[in-house]
Every structure is written in structure tokens, then in C-alpha cells.
Amino acid sequence: MRHDISFTVNGEPYNIAVESHHNLLQVLREQLVLTGTKNGCSEGECGACTVLLNGEPVNACLVLGVEADGHEIVTVEGLATDGHLAPIQQTMIDAGGTQCGFCTPGVLIAAHALLQRNPNPSETDIREGLVGNLCRCTGYTRIVDAVFEAARLQRVSNQ
């Protein structure tokens, strides 16, 4: 069954019809062709599909597209502003926190959200904040380094 929904993605308003049984991930990737967000496990374990729903991270594979009606979504494509990478994007590159890259969009969104709610996270805070984002390449150490550095940059720029 198709349902008309209105929502914003990365600040852009959309009015589209979505299938009631399609998840938000499918809507983003297949209808809006925002393919930055990845489909890993389809069951909320791996976090590759993490997006912001009204500013809070969720697994897009476990949200129905129709549920996005009236809400604001931010995907990895929406993290950069005016052609400038968000701090966490730049520090992930600098720290070598990405290898195959499949988990990276979800990690970036989850880390961005973590830094919004906790500007000065401890290593435990970072590891707990990213426990829903599985990475099979990096061993996480460099991802943690990247989040630390992004937190530092964020604090400096807010001073």
C-alpha cells in the first residue's frame, strides 16, 4: 500500500509516496538515491544504516519509511556544510579510521550524535556510544582516536 509522506532529508523537503512495508533505508537509498547510508545486517546489529531522525541516531533498517512523515532526517550526505567536511569526517580521514568504508557512514552519524550530546567523551563513552556500529577492518582504535580528535576540535572551535 502506498502512503504519501512529507519529510526533510539533509534540509531538503520531499513529498513522495512510499510503500508501507519499505523501511527508511530503502526509501533513502532506492527512492532518493542517497546511497551513502549502507545496508549491512537489516536487523539493527551493525549500525551501517544509522541516520539521524529528529537529531537522534536510529537504525534506518528498523524504521518504516512511512514513519518518517513530518520528520527530519540527516544522512551522511548531510554532515558536510558548504563543501566543508564536518570535523568528525576530517578526523576519520586523518586518523585512518576507515578501511573498506562500509561501516563509515553509520560510524560518522553515530559519532556526530555522540559529540552533540557529550562534547567531552571519555574512551569508555566513545566505545559505548559506538557499540552499535560494527567495523570489521580497523579494530576500532583509530575510530576512537578520530572521535577524540573531533571532540577536541569541536571544543576549540566553540571557545
Add this chain to the structure above:
Amino acid sequence: MQPFDYVKPNSLEEASALLIEHNGDARLMAGMTDLLIRIERGFFHPRLVVDVKALPGMRDLLVVRNGDLRIGAAVTMNEVALSPTARSGWPLLAEGCQSVASYQLRNRATVGGNVCNASPAADSVPALLCYEASVHIFGTDGDRTLPLAEFITGPGRTALQRGELVTAITVPAPARGAAGKFLKLGRTAVGDISVMNVAVLGWPDKATPSGSQWRIALGSVAPTVIRAPEAERILAANTSMAGIEAAAQAASDASRPIDDIRATAAYRRDMVRVLTRRGVEGVLAEIGEQANR
């Protein structure tokens, strides 16, 4: 995935009527973190999912007049885990909710869904059993309230009848001076489903021989989350080292675990003993300190 339709009813009456009209082909949804997976794997084949999140009262998280914490059925795990009210007044519950999966998942998973799924590994349920929570049910034949221990009738089974839905869970305030410990064993330190868990609640009570009262609940070691009443009785009588050891053994004896992919039954039984002892010692250290103040 098999197609299904989606509806967001405007009232509890409408939600209930939809369940009755579709007679088993409609499923209630809140956070969708379990339901969508089960639909995708082909365990459930609903024609319709009924989204209850926006119904009146479903998102309430507040202390009501008699001092109970009222948790609307669609309140998320994060909302409870991060609520200053829940953390200060019902810390065992906040800890249980905090221990569920990841931050992203806790933004969607609900306490009502956790209770209605009736999994033996439901991490909010041990605390809710220790606090002797009640489940509020709406139905076309009228509202009813059941103790949580009676609401969950088996693995994945509840006392809900046709057309009924859970609207809220109320959690009585613990006794003065109460302290709790939630000890959860997963395959990883954080974020995993419980291999098993133990919730221990204790509070000072001069009327008992040991000077304290206890509630102990065990998760993922029986077809449902269970209380360990014999262990609770032993501790009310005696909290010496021998009493704690006997209570831990009684809790272990109360468990009826199975071998599965996460652990063997023998390991789980042993861990019930170990974690119960640690939980009781932890609670005793806290309520002992308060008594000495």
C-alpha cells in the same frame, strides 16, 4: 519481505477495533526493533501493522499521585535510561534499560515492547519484577491491570486477549533506603543480548530477622524471567556470609536454563549463583552504609 499495510490509529478504541477486525492478521507496533526482524525472517505474516506510538498517554513518563512511575507503553529504553527521575528513583530499571543493545536501538526500542515480547532475555523485565510493576491493558470490554508476573505467561506469551493492547506500565516506588544491582552477562562487555542476568533489590526492614527485605529476579535462565522467592526468604532471615551463599545457591536452584548458542545450561546455572552473590553483597554494602549513617 511480505507486504503489509501501515496505520496510525487516532484512539485506543480504533486500535483495538483494528485488531479485532483483522483477527490475527494485524500486529501492534511501537519501536519495531523486534517486529520488523520477525516479519523479515518470515515468523510473522501481518497484513497490517498498527502504530501505537502516537496514542494518548503512550509517551508519558512521569510520577503519578501515589508515587508510582508511570511508563507509557511506547516510552523508549533511552528515555527511561536517561531520565533523571527513573535514575534516581528506580535505578535498577534505568540500568536494565541502559544495558539493551546500542544507543541507536534504545532510541526506538520501547519498554512496552520489551514486556509484550515476553522474551526470557528481556532486560527491563528483571527490574520490573523486583519493583512489582503492573501492566495496564485497554480492551473493548474495559480496562484491566495485571501484575507483570501474571501478564507474562510463557516465552513470547502474554495474558493479552483479542483486541487488547498495553497502554502503560506502572512501577511502585521502592521502599526507603532500597538499593539495587543489575548484573548482566553478555558475550561482549556492552551491547549484547543477555546470556543471563540477575537483578537484586534490597532494603532495610527492622521486622525481619536479618533487618532487610529482598527481591531477586533472574533473566534468560528459564522460559520467562523469574523471581527467586526461596533466595529472598533466606536473605530476609540471614545475610551473614552463610546466608548469602545459601541464597545464591537457592537462586541457582530456582533457575531452569537451557543449552543454546550463547551458553550451556550448566554455565548459566553456575553464573546465577555467582552473580546473585555479587548482587546481594553489592546491595548489602549500600543498605548497610545507609543504616550506619
